[in-house]
Amino acid sequence: MNLDAPPFQHFQNEGLDLAYFDDGNPAGEPVLLIHGFASSASVNWVYPGWLRTLADHGYRVIGIDNRGHGASAKPHDAEFYHPTAMAGDAAALLTLLGIGEAHVMGYSMGARISAFLAIEHPHRVRSLVFGGLGIGMCDGVGDWDPIADALLAPNLEVVTHERGRMFRAFADQTRSDRMALAACIATSRDLVRREDIARVAVPTLIGVGTRDDIAGDPHELADLMPNASALDIPNRDHMLAVGDRVFKKAVLDFLKAQQA
Template sequence: MTLDPPLFSKFRHDGLDIAFFDAGDPSGDPILLIHGFASSANVNWVFPGWLKTLGDTGYRVMALDNRGHGASSKPHDPALYHAEVMAGDAAALLDHLGIAKAHIMGYSMGARISAFLALYHPDRVRSLILGGLGIGMVTGVGDWDPIADALRAPSLDVVTHERGRMFRAFADQTKSDRVALAACISTSRDLLTQAEMARIDVPALIGVGTADDIAGSPQELAALMPQATALDIPGRDHMLAVGDRVFKKAALEFLAAIGPA
C-alpha cells in the first residue's frame, strides 16, 4: 500500500483551529498520534515513516498539530498550554471524527499529553504507546526555562545555552511562532503523580532511547502502571529514537497483541 502525503483539515475547538490528518485504511483500527514540542504531525509522524508503517499494516492513522504548532492556531497565553488542556484537543478530535475509542501514541511532550488523555478521558483510550518520556513524566525532565528564554531571544547569536540553541535553531528552521512555543514550554510540563500513573490501566508500551538524556527510565515508569512494558531503543538519543526501526517493530507487535476492536 502506498500512502500519498496526508491532506490536512481543520476543526474548531476551545476557540482555536486545530489542524489534523485522517489517513490510512478508513475501516482499520484507529490510532491517534500526538507529536512532541516544537514539532508537528508531519515532522514527528510522516517524515520518519510512522504513517506509512501503520498505514501499510491496516490502521486508520490520525494525527493533529498541537496548538501552538504546525498549521494549528498559535495563542501566546501560557495558560492555554497545560497538558490537560492539550489532551482536550485530542479528545475533541476523536469527537469530531466520530471515534469512540482509539489507540493513542505520543512522543515526548506528546507522550505527556497522551498520559493526561488516558487519565482524564479513560473511555477514549484502548492502549498507549509512549515514546521519548519515561519516569520524567513523574519526576520532571530538568530545567527548560532556558529554552523559553532562547525562543524569546532576539537572535540565535545571543543564545549560549546548548539545549536552548538546539531548539531555537530548529524553531528558526521550521519558521515556527517562537512566542507561542515559549508559552507552550512554560506550562506544558505538568507532572503526573505515581498514584495517577497507577490509575492508567490500559495496555501500554514505553519506549526510550538508551542515549536519551531527557526522558528518564522507561522501566521505572512502566513499574507504576498496571499493564505497561518498557522498551529500550538501542543507541538512540531523544531526537533519533522516534523513527527507529526497533521502536516501530515493537509498536506493531504491541498493537497486534491487543488485536482488532
C-alpha cells in the same frame, strides 16, 4: 515509501482552530498520534515514516497539530498550553471523527498529553505508546527556562545553552512561532501524579532512547503502571529515537498483540 504529508483538515475546540489529518485505512483500527514540543504531525509522524508504516499495516491513522504548533492556532498566552487542555483537543477530535476509542501514541510532550488523555478520558484510549518520555513524566525533565530563553533570543548564534541551542535550531528548522512555543513551554510540563498514572490500566509501551538525557527511565515509569512494558531504543537520543526502526517494530508488534 511515500513520505508526503496528507491533506489536513480543521476543527474548532475551545475557540481555537486546530489542524489534523485522517489517513490510512478508513476501516482499520484507529491510531491517534500526538506529537512533541516544537514539532508537528508532519515532522513527528509523516516524515519519519510512521504514517506510512501504520497505514501499510492496515490502521486508520489520525495526527493532530497541537495548539501552538504546525497549522493550528498559536496563542501567545501560556494558560492555553496546559496538557489537560491539549488532551481535551485530542478527545474532541476523536468525538468529531466518531471514534469511540483509539490506540494513542505520543512522543515527548505528546506522551505527556497522551497520559492526561488516558487519565481524564479513559474510555477514549484502547492502548498507549509513550515515546521519548519515561519517569520524567512524573518527576520532571530538568530546567527548561534556558530553552524558553533560547526560543526568544534574537538568533541562534547568541544561544550558549546546549539544550537551548538544540531546541532553538529545531524550532527554526520547523519555522515555528517561537513566541507560542515559549508560552507552551511554561505550562505544558505539568507533572503527571504517580497515583494517577498508576490507575492507567490499558496496555502501554514506553520507548526511550538509551542516549536520551531528557526523558527519564522508562522502566521506572512502567513499574508504576499495571500493564506497561519498557523498551530501550539502542543508541538513540531524544531527537533521533522517534523514527528508529527498533521502535517502529516494537510498536507494530505491540499493536498487533492488542488484536489477539
